[in-house]
Amino acid sequence: MTHADTIDTARDTVEITAERYTVEELYRIATTRPRLALAPDVAEKIAEGARYIAQISGQDRHIYGVNTGFGSLCTTRISPEHMSDLQHKHLVSHACGVGDVVPERVSRLMMLVKLLTFRAGYCGISLDVVGRMLDMWNADVIPAVPKKGSVGASGDLAPLAHLALPIIGLGRVHADGAVVDAAEVLAERGWQPLRLRPKEGLALTNGVQYINALATDSIVRCGELIRAADLIASLSIQAFSCADTFYQRILHDTCLHPERGVVAANLRALLEGSNHPTLPGANVAREDPYSFRCVPQVHAAVRQTYGHARTVIEQECNSVSDNPLFFPEHDRVILGGNLHGQSTAFALDFLAIAMSELANIAERRTYQMLSGQHGLPDYLVPRPGLDSGLMIPQYTSAALVNENKVLATPASIDTIPTCQLQEDHVSMGSTSAYKLDQIIGNCEYVLAIELLTAAQAVDLNEGLRLSERTRAVFDDFRAVVPFLAEDRQQSIDIELARQYVRRHRSAWAQVLA
Numbered sequence: 001m002t003h004a005d006t007i008d009t010a011r012d013t014v015e016i017t018a019e020r021y022t023v024e025e026l027y028r029i030a031t032t033r034p035r036l037a038l039a040p041d042v043a044e045k046i047a048e049g050a051r052y053i054a055q056i057s058g059q060d061r062h063i064y065g066v067n068t069g070f071g072s073l074c075t076t077r078i079s080p081e082h083m084s085d086l087q088h089k090h091l092v093s094h095a096c097g098v099g100d101v102v103p104e105r106v107s108r109l110m111m112l113v114k115l116l117t118f119r120a121g122y123c124g125i126s127l128d129v130v131g132r133m134l135d136m137w138n139a140d141v142i143p144a145v146p147k148k149g150s151v152g153a154s155g156d157l158a159p160l161a162h163l164a165l166p167i168i169g170l171g172r173v174h175a176d177g178a179v180v181d182a183a184e185v186l187a188e189r190g191w192q193p194l195r196l197r198p199k200e201g202l203a204l205t206n207g208v209q210y211i212n213a214l215a216t217d218s219i220v221r222c223g224e225l226i227r228a229a230d231l232i233a234s235l236s237i238q239a240f241s242c243a244d245t246f247y248q249r250i251l252h253d254t255c256l257h258p259e260r261g262v263v264a265a266n267l268r269a270l271l272e273g274s275n276h277p278t279l280p281g282a283n284v285a286r287e288d289p290y291s292f293r294c295v296p297q298v299h300a301a302v303r304q305t306y307g308h309a310r311t312v313i314e315q316e317c318n319s320v321s322d323n324p325l326f327f328p329e330h331d332r333v334i335l336g337g338n339l340h341g342q343s344t345a346f347a348l349d350f351l352a353i354a355m356s357e358l359a360n361i362a363e364r365r366t367y368q369m370l371s372g373q374h375g376l377p378d379y380l381v382p383r384p385g386l387d388s389g390l391m392i393p394q395y396t397s398a399a400l401v402n403e404n405k406v407l408a409t410p411a412s413i414d415t416i417p418t419c420q421l422q423e424d425h426v427s428m429g430s431t432s433a434y435k436l437d438q439i440i441g442n443c444e445y446v447l448a449i450e451l452l453t454a455a456q457a458v459d460l461n462e463g464l465r466l467s468e469r470t471r472a473v474f475d476d477f478r479a480v481v482p483f484l485a486e487d488r489q490q491s492i493d494i495e496l497a498r499q500y501v502r503r504h505r506s507a508w509a510q511v512l513a
Contacts, residue, residue: 281375
């Protein structure tokens with residue numbers, strides 16, 4: 001049984017265990033919102049770590065984040081009577097996020113991934129703080145986190161400080177469908193702001209749980225859109241009367257990229273029973289444009305990149321991302337770089353390039369279907385000239401694809417030193433994360449426009465018999481967006497198509513490899 005199997009709509013309680021969680025399990029927990037609790041062995045690990053911090057905090061040595069300042073102030077000793085103040089001031093001073101508040105599900109993912117870091121007991125956090133985080137989750141009191149302000153190393157300091165502020169009675173939270181002051185909500189529930197112990201403020205802000213939460217959210221959406229792209233492309237292939245050669249198994253058995261075989265198999269299953277290669281509009285040489293003929297190669301390359309990113313993000317979410325780490329069993333305090341988000345930043349930048357290309361090839365198929373070739377009328381309208389038909393939706397796709405190409409420029413190739421050169425190399429992974437989020441949204445629109453265009457071409461491709469599987473999708477879509485007999489406001493149709501793709505992409509992902 002997987003973690004996800006324990007979740008149902010009755011809001012069961014799910015225990016956080018020491019096992020590995022997939023990105024899909026984390027996403028499902030964040031979106032279905034079961035109650036959370038700690039497995040007993042995890043609770044004991046956390047308690048053991050907190051006891052160790054209490055034991056060593058009074059020692060006459062520099063222990064970073066316990067009795068010293070932060071960053072370049074690491075050599076400045078803090079007296080015992082100010083250790084709690086240090087942690088409080090750390091959260092207050094580091095809460096410098098700006099911009100729109102991220103969706104509540106992203107904040108939930110941040111909390112969840114942070115709890116996974118705490119579960120090993122190496123961060124020095126107490127059960128009191130973890131318990132408050134669980135109470136907030138279970139009461140649907142979720143910290144409100146501004147989008148911008150992290151450089152993706154030293155931890156996601158600003159976003160995580162905002163995530164932690166409600167624990168000490170500050171900041172804002174999502175509650176009852178609104179974003180309100182945390183102090184009001186705590187008072188309503190009788191929760192006293194916590195006084196942090198040594199290391200706890202730093203444990204809450206160090207690590208890259210913000211960019212890994214954004215990454216988890218994006219990975220799930222990418223996986224669904226990648227499969228949706230195969231389905232939508234299959235409609236375009238039929239609408240454009242393409243050949244049936246380029247997705248045959250015998251061809252892809254010559255290739256050592258397994259993802260190509262997966263895409264080709266999807267196409268064979270989706271296209272079975274269609275007569276598209278036999279229609280008069282088919283290219284007699286069976287040499288269709290690359291945007292159709294190379295769907296297995298391009299979509300597979302996107303899948304390869306997605307697979308790499310998914311593996312990296314899953315590893316990151318299940319790792320301990322904090323500094324320093326405390327190992328009671330070895331009586332050791334280890335300072336290192338487990339707060340640097342380079343792996344996540346690279347993975348997200350590469351995935352941004354891939355998703356940009358997924359939209360790019362979809363736009364090219366859209367353009368081809370409007371070109372008056374393969375027996376289709378210009379701009380897919382019965383009376384081109386009087387009507388512009390689907391001419392301008394392709395312009396919108398082109399604009400979005402252009403934007404994606406700009407956004408696909410890697411953020412991780414940059415670094416700007418911070419903290420008096422103590423933190424002289426950072427990942428900029430947060431920029432990578434929210435660039436990818438925008439690219440995904442644009443890709444969703446581009447695929448929706450391809451679906452809109454393919455459906456129109458299907459209607460105008462005389463004699464076409466759709467495959468059984470795509471006929472069901474076509475009929476369902478036509479109930480939402482009717483045939484374009486003459487010009488009407490296309491922005492409405494585009495939005496309806498996008499909403500259709502958004503509603504169905506998860507279900508499509510369940511039935512396609």
